[in-house]
Amino acid sequence: MQQFILTCEKKDQRLNRKIGIFFNAWLMERLPAQLVDMFHQGNENPFSLYVEVGRERVSFVVNVIDDSLASAFRDILFTPTMTSLKFKQLKDIVFKVAERSERHLSQTTLSRIFYQDEANGRFNIQVITPTAFKSQGRYQYLPDLRLFFQSLMRQYNHWFEGQDHIDVELLDEICKRTQIAGYRLHTERYEIHNAFLMGFCGNLVVQCRGTQTLKNYVQMLLIFAEFSGVGAKTSLGMGGIRLRERDEKQSGKKKD
Amino acid sequence: MQQFILTCEKKDQRLNRKIGIFFNAWLMERLPAQLVDMFHQGNENPFSLYVEVGRERVSFVVNVIDDSLASAFRDILFTPTMTSLKFKQLKDIVFKVAERSERHLSQTTLSRIFYQDEANGRFNIQVITPTAFKSQGRYQYLPDLRLFFQSLMRQYNHWFEGQDHIDVELLDEICKRTQIAGYRLHTERYEIHNAFLMGFCGNLVVQCRGTQTLKNYVQMLLIFAEFSGVGAKTSLGMGGIRLRERDEKQSGKKKD
Numbered sequence: 001m002q003q004f005i006l007t008c009e010k011k012d013q014r015l016n017r018k019i020g021i022f023f024n025a026w027l028m029e030r031l032p033a034q035l036v037d038m039f040h041q042g043n044e045n046p047f048s049l050y051v052e053v054g055r056e057r058v059s060f061v062v063n064v065i066d067d068s069l070a071s072a073f074r075d076i077l078f079t080p081t082m083t084s085l086k087f088k089q090l091k092d093i094v095f096k097v098a099e100r101s102e103r104h105l106s107q108t109t110l111s112r113i114f115y116q117d118e119a120n121g122r123f124n125i126q127v128i129t130p131t132a133f134k135s136q137g138r139y140q141y142l143p144d145l146r147l148f149f150q151s152l153m154r155q156y157n158h159w160f161e162g163q164d165h166i167d168v169e170l171l172d173e174i175c176k177r178t179q180i181a182g183y184r185l186h187t188e189r190y191e192i193h194n195a196f197l198m199g200f201c202g203n204l205v206v207q208c209r210g211t212q213t214l215k216n217y218v219q220m221l222l223i224f225a226e227f228s229g230v231g232a233k234t235s236l237g238m239g240g241i242r243l244r245e246r247d248e249k250q251s252g253k254k255k256d
Numbered sequence: 257m258q259q260f261i262l263t264c265e266k267k268d269q270r271l272n273r274k275i276g277i278f279f280n281a282w283l284m285e286r287l288p289a290q291l292v293d294m295f296h297q298g299n300e301n302p303f304s305l306y307v308e309v310g311r312e313r314v315s316f317v318v319n320v321i322d323d324s325l326a327s328a329f330r331d332i333l334f335t336p337t338m339t340s341l342k343f344k345q346l347k348d349i350v351f352k353v354a355e356r357s358e359r360h361l362s363q364t365t366l367s368r369i370f371y372q373d374e375a376n377g378r379f380n381i382q383v384i385t386p387t388a389f390k391s392q393g394r395y396q397y398l399p400d401l402r403l404f405f406q407s408l409m410r411q412y413n414h415w416f417e418g419q420d421h422i423d424v425e426l427l428d429e430i431c432k433r434t435q436i437a438g439y440r441l442h443t444e445r446y447e448i449h450n451a452f453l454m455g456f457c458g459n460l461v462v463q464c465r466g467t468q469t470l471k472n473y474v475q476m477l478l479i480f481a482e483f484s485g486v487g488a489k490t491s492l493g494m495g496g497i498r499l500r501e502r503d504e505k506q507s508g509k510k511k512d
């Protein structure tokens with residue numbers, strides 16, 4: 001799995017919330033047509049994206065789960081001649097690329113996290129773009145842990161186990177041993193063409209009190225989630241998440 | 257039902273979150289002992305309270321559902337000699353009473369709201385103090401509409417219909433026709449003696465798409481909720497709510 005990040009300076013404009021949709025369209029126009037056709041045929045999209053709008057910077061993030069597709073995305077996003085992003089729908093705004101970076105996550109790394117890590121079971125999840133789950137024909141935008149982990153297990157199993165069903169007993173076990181320990185969340189409308197979906201953004205703390213194996217599995221799913229997105233419409237900019245505590249640990253700012 | 261509001265100036269101190277607990281203790285010490293005994297014996301508390309901490313003011317709010325008890329509370333809260341609130345546990349802080357006000361809500365008014373009003377079905381609920389629901393032996397702190405309306409129907413039926421069961425079909429109908437249309441909520445720990453409960457605070461928009469009768473019923477329950485509190489530990493300061501849109505309508509600032 002590969003994550004491409006284009007960081008741009010943010011001018012003082014108030015940015016349109018549809019920017020993830022525009023970025024998706026921009027990307028689809030530049031990818032080889034046969035690849036785009038393939039995306040439309042499959043049930044699970046092998047890529048996801050989101051746009052993170054900060055105070056001073058805007059980050060365009062593209063996640064490619066299938067490594068064999070990564071080069072097609074890199075050719076577009078990392079080509080030196082592409083120095084700015086401009087969308088048809090935002091005529092007056094040019095996003096000048098200030099920085100490019102990429103992250104790689106292999107299945108081997110995920111296995112190592114599962115088998116060797118000692119997850120403490122407390123996970124601070126930053127929900128960057130609106131997140132929603134399709135359940136029983138309706139979209140849900142409460143932080144329902146069953147729908148949350150079900151979405152991740154489905155994607156993980158699809159891409160890495162080659163199967164479209166999940167271990168329901170394992171999901172039950174996660175739901176039984178894991179709970180929301182706190183949150184600061186708000187809903188946002190996410191406009192997709194002429195319709196809109198509601199989703200939630202903000203922070204979510206999840207606590208797992210199961211065995212070390214279960215904690216490690218939950219941690220592995222959450223690290224995978226940074227590259228897969230969670231829930232509905234992840235290729236259109238929804239469901240972008242980041243594990244916070246892990247970032248803090250990695251940069252030496254561990255709390256507690 | 258009677259609501260007593262003591263508004264005090266807020267000095268620049270950061271206020272302890274336990275202030276609702278302290279206020280409850282203060283009140284219990286001053287109420288007639290036989291009344292306090294009665295509270296401990298009943299299943300449903302005939303009063304609730306909460307402390308709303310604003311930027312410049314702190315409001316101490318006491319709701320008394322049973323009108324026959326109101327005078328005992330008025331004798332304490334509205335006696336002219338009681339010019340300030342001081343709690344044992346907050347030794348250096350004196351809350352000088354700047355303003356006293358009261359609101360009354362009769363069953364007749366509630367009936368009129370139910371039979372004659374034309375509720376539009378969209379309700380903007382301000383959750384002032386941490387709110388949680390006891391369900392299947394555990395406390396829940398997500399805005400679950402079933403638990404929310406179940407709590408209100410239980411209290412309404414207990415006090416006004418003299419029965420401790422609720423019409424489950426009606427609750428089902430509310431759940432079927434009503435959904436959360438948006439929220440901005442965060443969890444807060446609410447310390448009760450040496451334990452704590454988690455609850456949610458913030459804003460919650462609820463949309464009812466049922467018949468006019470159902471919309472009116474939901475509105476009636478929510479207006480009742482301002483006087484009853486919602487969920488667990490309302491007599492200790494949790495579950496204080498306010499209907500926002502209605503306030504705005506009443507003060508002529510109606511929004512759509």
